[in-house]
Amino acid sequence: MRASPETLDTASGRSLPWRGVACALLLAAVTGCSSWGGGSGSGSAKPAPADLGVNVPTLGVRQVWTARIGSVAGLPLAVHTAGPVVTLASADGVLAAIDARTGGDLWRMALGESLSAGVGSDGKSVAVVSRNNALIVVDSGRERWRGALTAQVLTAPLVAGGRVFVLAADRSVAAYDAATGRRLWVLQRPGEPLVLRQAGVLLAVGDTLVAGLSGRLVGIDPDNGSLRWEAPLASARGSNDVERLVELVGRSSRVGDSVCVRSFQATVGAVGCVDTARGVVRWTRAASGAEGVDGDGDAIFGTESNGTVIAWRRSDGTRLWDSDRLKHRKLTAPLLLGRSVVVGDDTGWVHFLSRTDGTPLNRMATDGSGIAAAPTVAADTLVIVTRNGAVGGFRPD
Template sequence: MTFFRRALGATALATAAALLSACGSTKPQPAPLESFKPSQVITTVWSKRVGSIDTPISLAVTKDAVAWASEDGQILSVDIKTGQERWRADAKAKLSASVGSDGRYAAVVTTDNELITFDQGKVLWRERLPGRVITSPLVAGERVFVQSVDRSVRAYDVLDGRWLWNYQRPGGDPLSLSTPGLLSAFRDTLVVGQGARFVGLDPLKGTPRFDFSVSTPRGTNEVERLADLVGPGARADDEICVRAFQLSVACVEMNRGSLRWTRPQSGTQAVAADDTTVVGADGADRLSAWKTENGEIRWRVDRFTHRKLSAPAIWGKLIAVGDFDGELHILSLDDGRTVARVSLDDPLIAAPVVSDGLLLVATRSGTLYALRAN
């Protein structure tokens, strides 16, 4: 569940769902599942399970492996093509953020604010962090990057845990969104969210290369003005597209470090993107698709209203998006038609990821499915 909290405080104010819902007592009813004639066959290539997961995670996908973790600290890395186990680890603690990996090294953060780094499943080092972390660490370039709830970003040497630098943009907002934020890499630039600002850092020094706002927060109070960038960002060739919480969707031209376009949409989940299309759902679960090049609308569908849609994934000519009931909806990228539906063992707990033609989806029960479109 999503919380707001003061950047330097310790008390959660309220859940996002409660603050974004209407004041009336009647809860919106989810749209019923539509009837349709399937035109796409989806098969399960393999599935693996760790323990249950109650808080959002990220799937750590590299060239040939994927790693994920349960809330109680069980970490598993498997071969993407076969599902064969590569290594397994146990953090021996409840996790608040999991898991970041470059294929060899992996990092998680415990609820006691301890950063633990592994080498092929064996503990390398542990380091106490100064604040709470819920965004999965990023492991890249023999460094571990960690973003705290107060938006500060710290870098450590992956081999020995040596602290390298800390970055926090001055003059931050009084509130921050306690949900996984933007922390990724584009070539030799570390990309982080600082409120509604999109910041590119030198990963060696922690100094800014560019810094600009993707949206202008609006509202009469601190909660209404929250516009943190929601992770993960969606890579589309030389662009990264991102959601500004409850405000807009935007695409950034990374070679220039500048905003390409932004469009209003009051959603809370991350978006998906490829070189033609950006897809995301608004707060009422109306799904929209925009042209990546200029932000022009391609189509909208409202068949899934109030079904609590997950972040989507673009899967070749398909779109995959989960709902609150454990249904995975497969749509046509061209026009949003439903072409297939897959029943999972639980709702999604991570943004779906596409790798080597397979769709990887993780559920609250801790099951990771690798699906193929035939």
């Protein structure tokens, strides 16, 4: 299913129920407890999703193809796009590269084991991680190598510069030779007892590897793993492990040297932007959500845990607008696409909102199983993946 903070993992990989642990320890004070339904037996009613009303389309959208990948339930799926190629995976280990222009397979293979993270790619090599903590690299539908990891991985590997970079749940970052699988270096930071069962932040910015480690965005030398800078976006606070949990969650928005991300915390989260050329935080704003952000040079957009959609000015974090039309609909991270902000919800609708003020432009139905991953775009085609594994290509006018 689409990753959501309904479970916590220990650093060793043991899962704990988020609803029961967080809400029992923090009672109703935890932001989002009511949105996620409260603990088992709490008696709290799940908020009703906002009524969508009549769809009055002011933006033309048509579905141009459909495909299937298999169920992605339980997999924090990141869909990778490079030119017209869309690479994705199912929870049970089917990998596929799809032509975004037609929806047809370029290649497809079955790994034969369930996945915990994926997919990462440089357009040629594809990297995923299995639930048995194996890093697996595939080239054009053929397995090239696999190697054992010492910790669980929930973030899609980053494939760049002939290397595969892995961000593990124990807050380590490691680099591997993409051709041979040889480990080149590892950066280990002190780990907290609990981690959010959700993909984190891992991307390349120029010649720097940028990763989210707890509440800090860090810049790493990709050649040797040395730390170049740290930018604290959020700090652990509280009297117990759940209260002190803080994570930077994907997706992130990069424009030049500016990288904007969301930090998730049990009490007070934030959205903020970092100048990666200097390694300094430009601004942060309080925000309560567990999905990443998207944007351009003017604005960034995010979805809160209660379904509110918010736009901030990228330069200084000023709030531009917010919309509660999709309240309590459990939204994905957004995608900025032309004049629209695209989000999926837990009932399978894909919503197109005006980037100017959040007013609805159109909405499209899928198979009703819920949107499983943040929307992506390839070859002028919007790509949507549902929890049951339906893949749809849409073209907005």
